[in-house]
Amino acid sequence: SVSAESMVPSHQNYVKTVISKTPEQRKRIEVSIASNFLFKNLDEDQHEDVVNAMAEKRFRSRENVIEQGAVGDYFYVVETGSLDVFVAKNGNPAEKVFEYGPGGSFGELALMYNGPRAATVTATSDIVLWALDRITFRRILMENTSRKRRMYEAFLETVPLLVSLEPYERHKIADALESVYFDDGQPVVRQGDQGDNFFIIESGEATVTKYNEKGEEFPMPGLGPGQYFGELALLNDMPRAATIKAQGRLKCATLGKRAFVRLLGPVVEIIKRNSVNYQTIEEQIQQHQQQLVPVSSAPP
Template structure:
């Protein structure tokens, strides 16, 4: 078991370079969508670049519109958004809601899908057909790029209200998938709010963090970083010096300890809501066990340096509660 954790939310990879015209062309959406794609009319339209304030749902789980798709269609949509900067940070649940919410739009050849200068609310993925992109300067329109199956455009419309920078014309009959800004942002806001409440509940169960004040727990919940492991991946290894602690969001982890003869035996299993490695926030001692993912394991993690940067040394926080402080020290001494 030598594989290492793979962080799914790394957004440091460079975005494919585009010319100035092509960069403009990616942010283009129409103003004349059919009723099936209409957004709430209570939202006023604005010409300046701006983003609506969307309140997360207070219920445990919000229901979203689902437009049926075949598995092949879902895979093609997923492939189209996989390397897009706006979608890279989505977890599986969020990505599933986004794909569900995309509605089919059929267009005929020569249809002006998007007009330069119009406001728009939609992002598009091309399922079939071809589309040319034109940018008008003075009285001249110049073709700057074309889109075919798998191509997409207008992603910034999911974040902002702004006049579009180009015109898109269908050069054949085609089919697109369209996603509106309100639905997209609602999915992100609702999911983020629910996860924050869940993380705060998890954190309240960790003895080392029991002395945190409410606002401090908010800070830590917002700073937790998602990370996932495949089946049999090693999360941490006995004897290694650790810097992070983990909360399990989904899946199961198995704990192994090594006997004097070198054999490993299972000593514990943890699942959703459980935590491990928390003593790394206190000291730099070697890990007391090897932890391995059993099936797919989704966690959130925070390192000692990040914790200290946010709230100061953990030891100082522990001292707020004398009884808990001494209990933690006794637990830590058992693992030395």
């Protein structure tokens, strides 16, 4: 018979990697991983195991940390310096496809899929990295990472703004996304506020309202699944240009400003082009509404 005990995952069948560190090194690891989404949502023990297992590695400018086609051994987090990523496809010369700076991480693909390294990663300055061995990466970080990538994959493929991206670029976006929920009528962004986040609607609907100087409300076309908002404040460092509220239960995927700038770089031109349309829509509505009475006025 199957005993209850055998169903409990055993904690004896792996040996934890512990590389001794000074408190100063631990502090540097904490700073390096603080803004990295792959390390979010770890419990205390997992966090401790990861920090224990990390090894400090230094490379000189122009040295390769990873070579395309090689066997995967480590996952890396950047403490200081910068690196370029090159991909060679179908015998063509390698092309630069991405770059990393402090807080960035790479080398997860070969460890997740047991495949060859998909790219060459080269130091472009003298660098300090923290390396996590394959076994610890798979035991602690892989579950989270692949679950999140799978969870957002299908959704991100349907977002019109992101269709032109490479699948791997959408994976990086998935790593950085967090889902947030709003109840009917709850504001997501308020006109005039400082903006720190970008939103893509996963499910539900949102209303868009603009206020004039007198506090009169002008409703704008609403938003639905796959549509995005909150980009203007991030592009222009301006206050939020409209108030957006949940209409019924609303679920959004959100990116912080830094991730927005880093990951949506390839589509910023599309975003800017689309934002020009707002003016046209707004002008049309304002013209139309000059003959109408505003829907309501905010209390004085």
